[in-house]
Amino acid sequence: MRRLLFKKTGRAVWISHLDLMRLFQRAFKRAGLPLKHTQGFNPRPSVSIALPLSVGVASECELLDFELVDASLTCNDIMQRLNLVLVDGVKVISAYDNGMKIGELATLRCIITMEYDKKVPDRCVEKICALFDGESVIVPKKTKSGIQDQNIIPMIHAMSITAVNDYEIKIDTVISCQNPSLNPMQIPLAIEQYLPEFKPSFSHCCRIEIFDKNNNVFR
Amino acid sequence: MTELINRILPTVQKPARYVGGEYNEIIKDLSQVRVRVAFCFPDTYEIGMSNVGMRILYGVMNEMDGVWCERVFAPWSDMEEAMRVNQLPLWTLESHDSVKDFDMVAFTIGYEMCYTNILNMLNLAGIPLRSKDRTGLKNIVFAGGVCAFNPEPLADFIDFFCIGEGEEITPEVIDLYDRAKAENWEKEAFLNEVAKIPGVYVPSMYTHSYREDGTLLEIIPLQGAPKTVTKRIVENLDAAYYPTKMIVPSTEIVHDRANLEVFRGCIRGCRFCQAGFSCRPVRKKSADVLYRQAVETLTDSGHNEITLSSLSTSDYRELKELTDRLLPYCSENRINLSVPSLRADNFSRELMQKLQTLRKSGLTFAPEAGTQRLRDVINKNLTEDEILDTCANAFEGGWNNVKLYFMLGLPTETDEDVLGIAELVHKVINTWKNCATNKKRGLRIHVSTSYFVPKPHTPFQWERQIPPEEYLRRCKLLKCHFYSKSVEYNYHEPDLSRLEAVMARGDRRLGRVIEQAVIRGARLDGWDEHFSYQAWLDAFSFCGIDPDFYTVRGYDEGEVLPWDTIDVGVTKQFLLSERNHAYLGTVTPDCRHSCSGCGVSKLLQEVACDA
Numbered sequence: 164m165r166r167l168l169f170k171k172t173g174r175a176v177w178i179s180h181l182d183l184m185r186l187f188q189r190a191f192k193r194a195g196l197p198l199k200h201t202q203g204f205n206p207r208p209s210v211s212i213a214l215p216l217s218v219g220v221a222s223e224c225e226l227l228d229f230e231l232v233d234a235s236l237t238c239n240d241i242m243q244r245l246n247l248v249l250v251d252g253v254k255v256i257s258a259y260d261n262g263m264k265i266g267e268l269a270t271l272r273c274i275i276t277m278e279y280d281k282k283v284p285d286r287c288v289e290k291i292c293a294l295f296d297g298e299s300v301i302v303p304k305k306t307k308s309g310i311q312d313q314n315i316i317p318m319i320h321a322m323s324i325t326a327v328n329d330y331e332i333k334i335d336t337v338i339s340c341q342n343p344s345l346n347p348m349q350i351p352l353a354i355e356q357y358l359p360e361f362k363p364s365f366s367h368c369c370r371i372e373i374f375d376k377n378n379n380v381f382r
Numbered sequence: 383m384t385e386l387i388n389r390i391l392p393t394v395q396k397p398a399r400y401v402g403g404e405y406n407e408i409i410k411d412l413s414q415v416r417v418r419v420a421f422c423f424p425d426t427y428e429i430g431m432s433n434v435g436m437r438i439l440y441g442v443m444n445e446m447d448g449v450w451c452e453r454v455f456a457p458w459s460d461m462e463e464a465m466r467v468n469q470l471p472l473w474t475l476e477s478h479d480s481v482k483d484f485d486m487v488a489f490t491i492g493y494e495m496c497y498t499n500i501l502n503m504l505n506l507a508g509i510p511l512r513s514k515d516r517t518g519l520k521n522i523v524f525a526g527g528v529c530a531f532n533p534e535p536l537a538d539f540i541d542f543f544c545i546g547e548g549e550e551i552t553p554e555v556i557d558l559y560d561r562a563k564a565e566n567w568e569k570e571a572f573l574n575e576v577a578k579i580p581g582v583y584v585p586s587m588y589t590h591s592y593r594e595d596g597t598l599l600e601i602i603p604l605q606g607a608p609k610t611v612t613k614r615i616v617e618n619l620d621a622a623y624y625p626t627k628m629i630v631p632s633t634e635i636v637h638d639r640a641n642l643e644v645f646r647g648c649i650r651g652c653r654f655c656q657a658g659f660s661c662r663p664v665r666k667k668s669a670d671v672l673y674r675q676a677v678e679t680l681t682d683s684g685h686n687e688i689t690l691s692s693l694s695t696s697d698y699r700e701l702k703e704l705t706d707r708l709l710p711y712c713s714e715n716r717i718n719l720s721v722p723s724l725r726a727d728n729f730s731r732e733l734m735q736k737l738q739t740l741r742k743s744g745l746t747f748a749p750e751a752g753t754q755r756l757r758d759v760i761n762k763n764l765t766e767d768e769i770l771d772t773c774a775n776a777f778e779g780g781w782n783n784v785k786l787y788f789m790l791g792l793p794t795e796t797d798e799d800v801l802g803i804a805e806l807v808h809k810v811i812n813t814w815k816n817c818a819t820n821k822k823r824g825l826r827i828h829v830s831t832s833y834f835v836p837k838p839h840t841p842f843q844w845e846r847q848i849p850p851e852e853y854l855r856r857c858k859l860l861k862c863h864f865y866s867k868s869v870e871y872n873y874h875e876p877d878l879s880r881l882e883a884v885m886a887r888g889d890r891r892l893g894r895v896i897e898q899a900v901i902r903g904a905r906l907d908g909w910d911e912h913f914s915y916q917a918w919l920d921a922f923s924f925c926g927i928d929p930d931f932y933t934v935r936g937y938d939e940g941e942v943l944p945w946d947t948i949d950v951g952v953t954k955q956f957l958l959s960e961r962n963h964a965y966l967g968t969v970t971p972d973c974r975h976s977c978s979g980c981g982v983s984k985l986l987q988e989v990a991c992d993a
Binding site for chain 1: 383384388389391392396397398400401402403404405630632633634638681682683684685686715716
């Protein structure tokens with residue numbers, strides 16, 4: 164199994180996980196890189212993306228595993244050929260012949276930007292810091308079996324909050340991304356719920372890096 | 383600060399359809415662009431991006447030097463609401479510029495029930511709806527597509543229509559606009575000049591007057607406008623522009639595959655079918671050209687499926703040559719070849735067997751009528767034996783799924799014909815019992831009936847539509863004659879088809895009705911979850927117009943018809959004689975068997991009709 168590291172930014176953030184899989188399948192075909200297919204009644208091209216990314220969230224660190232019919236191509240060659248036929252916002256950063264087991268993926272670092280159109284309120288950073296210094300922050304989480312309350316504090320491993328300018332604050336955080344996983348957009352939701360006076364006008368998020376449980380960069 | 387649009391996108395369904403940026407999207411340098419065209423499809427992205435005509439014309443316009451054509455689709459209701467709340471005007475996918483800033487606004491119209499979307503999109507763009515309220519050369523609104531064969535319901539809103547196929551006429555009108563803009567013409571001067579281009583219909587250059595009973599008295603062309611406008615066609619399809627570098631959507635669309643049109647026109651002459659008459663004459667593409675275009679398109683797009691499309695693909699003369707070449711290419715490259723609308727002949731059966739090795743698709747028939755008598759009336763030459771033989775073959779081959787499509791309310795239809803549907807279905811079940819090799823999974827027969835809509839430019843263009851209550855009675859009659867659990871019967875609700883019938887044969891007076899319906903919230907009418915029949919009924923009563931005038935009344939053979947200005951090449955005498963044949967129950971052989979003299983050959987100068 165080979166692996167790509169790619170980023171998904173700009174207009175491409177609106178492409179859903181399933182659509183992105185299809186997009187890559189077509190890109191491999193366009194690049195003249197036939198994918199191996201799974202065996203079975205309905206053979207499918209062998210591509211899989213490690214951590215599904217929510218629609219609207221950007222990322223600098225997505226992983227895609229694949230297998231080519233022609234195993235002799237170099238990683239560099241694959242990367243260059245794909246980048247010629249990908250869409251605006253999706254770009255391969257590097258390719259690897261193999262990689263760490265997806266099961267060992269543990270945490271991810273992301274940056275959440277919160278925008279306040281009428282200026283960041285007084286003591287906003289301080290209050291938010293205090294909130295996440297506490298023992299528990301309970302946020303409802305949608306699951307298959309309905310909505311469940313979830314304490315997100317144990318899933319937050321590091322967090323630094325800074326005001327970028329008068330209108331924006333930045334939350335740079337490392338959170339669990341597998342067993343259990345935290346959707347980073349739960350963090351602004353928690354702020355909205357616990358500190359309604361600090362509810363941002365808009366917030367968005369970008370994945371920066373992924374790590375294994377020993378805090379080594381995951382590739 | 384994040385742009386407004388990017389703040390809205392997380393709150394709507396399927397945001398990818400609003401941002402563009404797909405593979406092969408065309409971006410031009412504005413400093414080199416003289417004419418900007420906003421090419422609007424009056425339905426959602428998923429529907430519009432599946433439309434081959436739009437893809438061809440997008441390519442045609444962008445091939446032109448100094449012209450940039452960008453795409454616009456109707457927003458879904460959640461996005462529309464957000465746009466209205468935030469006062470965000472409609473934008474194009476390529477540049478994200480506001481449609482209001484464009485020189486020309488083009489619509490391709492393939493379905494009557496998207497008329498409200500056209501008005502709603504103009505409104506969302508902030509462009510005045512009525513042609514007379516748009517002064518100056520900015521925002522010239524023009525339209526084409528099959529609905530332009532009766533453009534009258536939209537006459538108040540659209541500055542001019544392009545009738546027929548768009549490959550050649552579109553550059554001609556844009557070139558003229560380019561000149562008009564450079565020379566700073568008045569709008570009226572431009573319209574007078576564009577009306578001289580063959581195939582262009584400028585509704586404001588005609589006055590329609592009515593009798594007291596509401597029927598048309600006469601249509602008078604003004605300022606030397608032509609009495610009739612003849613549709614344009616491309617004679618040599620092999621030489622015609624065909625985009626092999628097509629936009630590959632980044633989100634799933636309805637027809638998410640490459641599409642190859644193998645020929646145009648139809649040899650069949652089913653008397654209810656508008657395309658069958660209005661898309662004549664038959665012009666083919668050669669298998670060589672098609673194979674080359676298929677490979678180019680697939681290589682460029684990376685699609686894993688290609689479909690061979692036409693009105694009746696079995697009638698494509700070189701189907702064997704083409705599929706013999708395409709099948710090995712497709713299996714080698716793991717591409718599905720799909721060939722819809724095959725007839726039940728021998729070659730098609732063989733072909734179906736071959737296609738099956740790639741992937742198994744369903745078996746679908748459209749007998750349209752339940753008895754041979756009525757099938758003869760409508761000239762649908764599909765016999766019961768053909769249906770049952772094909773079913774027998776398919777059941778032997780392991781198929782267990784059949785879909786059957788019918789229409790109710792066809793001219794001369796009796797209860798016997800309605801019950802004929804149940805009998806035919808019963809025979810299909812018996813065939814399965816006798817032939818099926820794999821009975822474990824059981825048989826599924828999906829039967830669907832739709833409400834017959836008489837269309838302009840067909841032999842049935844004068845027919846009355848049966849009243850909705852009568853249609854429902856026939857549906858219920860049929861329903862209680864299905865006894866088998868294998869049968870799943872669905873009938874279309876009559877409301878939408880009734881409105882479709884009004885619009886299909888409507889006149890200029892309907893412009894107000896459409897406008898009022900939009901004011902009352904009608905839009906996305908083709909989508910069940912949005913269709914509001916009441917909004918339409920209120921609009922009709924507000925305007926004092928009775929829908930029945932256009933439906934159950936029927937049109938007199940001597941009546942001036944709203945679409946008389948439009949000449950699709952087939953003569954009215956021919957349509958009348960076909961109508962007479964229908965009432966006599968006599969079949970007209972297909973055009974390949976013998977030419978029936980429909981008159982369309984007059985459109986051809988370079989090539990002969992290839993029926």
